[in-house]
Amino acid sequence: MDTRLTAEQDEIRRTLRELLRKRCGGAELRAAADSPAGYDPALWSALAGRLGLPGLAVPEGYGGVGCSVTELALACEETGRALAPSPLLATSVLAAPLVLALGTEAQRAALLPPLAAGVRTAALAVPGPALATALALTGGNDGPWAGGGRAGGVQARRGGDGWRLYGQADQVLDGHSAQLLLVPAHTGGFTRSRTLLFLVDGDAEGLARARQTALDVTRPQGRVQLRDTPARLLGTDDADVLTALADLGDGVATVLAAEAAGTAGRALERTVEYVGQREQFGRPVGSFQAVKHRLADVYVRVQAARSAACYAAWAAAHGRRAGRLALAQALEAARSAAGEAIQLHGGIGFTWEHEAHLYFKRAAGDELLFGPAHRLRDRAAEEAGLFGGAGLVGRGEVAV
Numbered sequence: 001m002d003t004r005l006t007a008e009q010d011e012i013r014r015t016l017r018e019l020l021r022k023r024c025g026g027a028e029l030r031a032a033a034d035s036p037a038g039y040d041p042a043l044w045s046a047l048a049g050r051l052g053l054p055g056l057a058v059p060e061g062y063g064g065v066g067c068s069v070t071e072l073a074l075a076c077e078e079t080g081r082a083l084a085p086s087p088l089l090a091t092s093v094l095a096a097p098l099v100l101a102l103g104t105e106a107q108r109a110a111l112l113p114p115l116a117a118g119v120r121t122a123a124l125a126v127p128g129p130a131l132a133t134a135l136a137l138t139g140g141n142d143g144p145w146a147g148g149g150r151a152g153g154v155q156a157r158r159g160g161d162g163w164r165l166y167g168q169a170d171q172v173l174d175g176h177s178a179q180l181l182l183v184p185a186h187t188g189g190f191t192r193s194r195t196l197l198f199l200v201d202g203d204a205e206g207l208a209r210a211r212q213t214a215l216d217v218t219r220p221q222g223r224v225q226l227r228d229t230p231a232r233l234l235g236t237d238d239a240d241v242l243t244a245l246a247d248l249g250d251g252v253a254t255v256l257a258a259e260a261a262g263t264a265g266r267a268l269e270r271t272v273e274y275v276g277q278r279e280q281f282g283r284p285v286g287s288f289q290a291v292k293h294r295l296a297d298v299y300v301r302v303q304a305a306r307s308a309a310c311y312a313a314w315a316a317a318h319g320r321r322a323g324r325l326a327l328a329q330a331l332e333a334a335r336s337a338a339g340e341a342i343q344l345h346g347g348i349g350f351t352w353e354h355e356a357h358l359y360f361k362r363a364a365g366d367e368l369l370f371g372p373a374h375r376l377r378d379r380a381a382e383e384a385g386l387f388g389g390a391g392l393v394g395r396g397e398v399a400v
């Protein structure tokens with residue numbers, strides 16, 4: 001495994017970091033997060049137009065750049081450093097790969113080019129608390145998360161005029177602003193129940209959406225309500241949607257691991273800068289041994305998270321899976337780095353005006369959406385057969 005960046009990868013990182021430094025400072029970040037969409041359309045246009053970020057992992061035949069998940073993870077590490085609010089995760093990491101995997105050739109040709117160009121955004125309408133389950137990150141994804149009888153979720157019915165959807169999904173990433181929704185729904189009744197994936201336009205009849213308050217304001221979420229809403233089937237009615245979602249999960253985890261590692265790294269950098277400037281008893285706070293030890297522990301966690309994320313990206317490009325373990329490592333590093341940032345910034349770290357709390361909320365919010373870490377490890381161990389498929393980690397049982 002060669003961990004050195006290629007010239008192209010190094011250029012992606014350098015250009016993206018410079019752009020985000022200029023366009024996504026503290027004031028710009030807050031203004032974007034407080035806007036109705038939850039992100040800055042001008043910054044999104046710059047990321048799409050100058051860097052082709054939304055189409056990094058989309059094949060060239062559909063208007064993309066044709067890179068692998070490695071380049072997408074590298075880019076997300078930089079957006080994680082800046083906490084940049086954007087539709088990148090919802091559009092390019094969650095939605096576009098599903099269109100590529102399940103869509104017909106006509107659907108791919110029609111949908112992927114505008115997504116790759118950033119002129120259209122998309123969202124996967126899975127309720128936030130069920131997202132890790134749907135992607136098979138923390139367990140099997142064959143449960144009732146998409147609907148099914150009294151479980152709620154979204155139901156699909158086919159009539160003479162096509163498919164119609166009923167139901168609701170809360171805490172959908174970018175669900176309030178995306179121009180295209182990918183909606184998993186149950187159909188077939190009790191005896192022939194199955195999950196299919198549907199396309200719903202953002203201006204469809206019977207679609208009601210609203211932004212919801214979220215712990216992490218840089219990761220906007222919305223409520224999606226479907227009331228006899230017309231929809232188009234993605235792919236064919238015999239598509240294996242659950243398998244496609246599970247296959248998508250490792251790539252999503254890999255990208256999120258890189259993003260969380262970037263968040264952790266930047267939180268640590270800001271803290272080191274601060275303790276080197278703040279003085280107490282006539283000397284910088286960072287010169288005290290206790291502070292050095294705490295920051296050294298965080299540094300080890302951050303470097304371990306970056307190494308795990310790099311390996312997961314390499315593994316994904318070579319047909320292997322290591323995303324869950326890398327994400328678990330990165331989530332823990334982000335929580336540790338953000339927590340120490342607040343503590344070592346002293347009183348200022350607890351104020352609304354300082355950015356330290358935004359890093360902590362990103363770390364905590366990601367753990368709620370995609371973790372927790374012990375369940376990610378449990379699922380990885382279960383898939384690897386370490387405990388005979390029983391999945392004992394995190395259940396209070398001991399394997400011998």
